[in-house]
């Protein structure tokens with residue numbers, strides 16, 4: 001089953017769709033918190049501040065969209081308000097753990113420096129994914145004539161990807177080799193996550 005079909009199944013069932021929006025909101029919030037956690041106390045720059053602010057806005061915006069389909073649903077991020085809660089949390093956590101392991105081995109980094117490298121590569125992989133996922137989701141929303149919209153997120157995610165590339169070029173001239181490794185890790189985790197999402201969606205049907 002491909003991404004479009006999975007999202008179509010989700011969007012067609014209002015309670016599942018609400019949970020999906022909440023799950024994306026959870027992911028955005030976790031991402032935002034991660035970016036903030038990676039900030040250097042006094043060397044943080046404008047790009048990082050902008051990025052954290054926008055990811056926080058995405059979490060808020062997606063949560064607000066739930067009101068268009070199921071007002072009063074999914075008020076928090078508790079497990080029964082998310083789709084595939086275990087795999088959802090696992091995706092971000094494992095991506096971080098496995099990417100850190102690779103970066104530590106490859107660059108011999110520690111503490112603050114490792115944190116910053118992880119911010120760059122993990123965020124890059126997530127942005128590549130976001131640039132694939134949100135446009136397909138919007139396509140489904142438009143085809144289903146839904147009031148929910150993610151166009152403003154798509155625009156900002158495209159900006160994030162460009163900003164991450166700029167920062168990565170600055171970090172290492174051969175960044176693409178390492179980014180590809182982290183993307184490999186991300187790809188495997190995303191596949192597992194999507195499978196769990198599909199299972200959860202079918203369970204509702």
Ligand SMILES: [Fe+2]
Nearest residue numbers: 028054055058
């Ligand atoms: Fe985002």
Ligand SMILES: [Fe+2]
Nearest residue numbers: 127130157160
């Ligand atoms: Fe982003």
